[in-house]
Amino acid sequence: MPKKKTGQRKKAEKQKERQREIRLAHLERNVADRPCNLLMECDQCKRKQKNRAFCYFCQAVQRLPVCAHCGKQKCMKSSDCLVRHPGTHVTGMAMVGAVCDFCEAWVCHGRKCLQSHACTCPLQDAICQECNRDVWDHGGRVFQCSFCTNFLCEDDQFEHQASCQVIESDSNKCGSCNKLGQYSCLRCKMCYCEDHVRRKGIKYNKGVDIPCPKCGHNTKETVNLAMSVRKYEYGRQGLDHDDEEGDDSYNYYGAGYASYPTGRLLELLLLEHIYTCSSAIQV
Numbered sequence: 001m002p003k004k005k006t007g008q009r010k011k012a013e014k015q016k017e018r019q020r021e022i023r024l025a026h027l028e029r030n031v032a033d034r035p036c037n038l039l040m041e042c043d044q045c046k047r048k049q050k051n052r053a054f055c056y057f058c059q060a061v062q063r064l065p066v067c068a069h070c071g072k073q074k075c076m077k078s079s080d081c082l083v084r085h086p087g088t089h090v091t092g093m094a095m096v097g098a099v100c101d102f103c104e105a106w107v108c109h110g111r112k113c114l115q116s117h118a119c120t121c122p123l124q125d126a127i128c129q130e131c132n133r134d135v136w137d138h139g140g141r142v143f144q145c146s147f148c149t150n151f152l153c154e155d156d157q158f159e160h161q162a163s164c165q166v167i168e169s170d171s172n173k174c175g176s177c178n179k180l181g182q183y184s185c186l187r188c189k190m191c192y193c194e195d196h197v198r199r200k201g202i203k204y205n206k207g208v209d210i211p212c213p214k215c216g217h218n219t220k221e222t223v224n225l226a227m228s229v230r231k232y233e234y235g236r237q238g239l240d241h242d243d244e245e246g247d248d249s250y251n252y253y254g255a256g257y258a259s260y261p262t263g264r265l266l267e268l269l270l271l272e273h274i275y276t277c278s279s280a281i282q283v
Helices: 007-023 111-120 157-162 261-283
Strands: 039-041 048-050 098-099 106-109 142-144 151-153 184-185 190-192
Touching: 106 111, 111 142, 151 157
Parallel strands: none
Antiparallel strands: 039 048, 098 106, 142 151, 184 190
């Protein structure tokens, strides 16, 4: 029979768990709220973009840069600074110490920020799932899909999330058997039944999402999702064509009807025909 836990031991375990949650709190923070992904307006061209060391459009340096790790604009009198400024508060270029290679933003001259930001930058693997562009290839902010948690650029975030709850199969049945899939993985787009979602020899905690046996992403119950087996390609990535020189074209607004699928194109042409006929009748 196991020994009964004392009050001191219970208190120590609760404090240990609380300290663990505090240490992991920055990892669970949303990418859109990180200082390296804040919204910035250029002082020269007045265009809004992601927090950067240099403007994406005119290459101008910001008058008041923001640290990509701690998010401060003014460095107060502190002993953590590698560049000493006793008795004064510094801003601008006197506050910065480096430029991050991943998020392309300024990092202040604090010892903690310079030592830890490059290893913990949330935009290290921030490549858009739709257009395969990283931070250096577009000027917008970076987001994560609410369903598959993949990185998305500012141009494709709404179109991707609108068509993310799709299964790459003909039905909602399990991929290993013919039973109805009770759990769905939104990253590999597959359904699993109660028997095949659990691996043999692995103990699962009660109340915690079961990881996908294929990719390890947390699965969700299919009844709580709007899963569909139909897939529609629309929007900016609806028509993927290349120029003669091989460069990818992202001209969404100039594509006209070409960016719509066939069903949507027929619907738009029909509405245009009805509008033309009604205008002619009124004249």
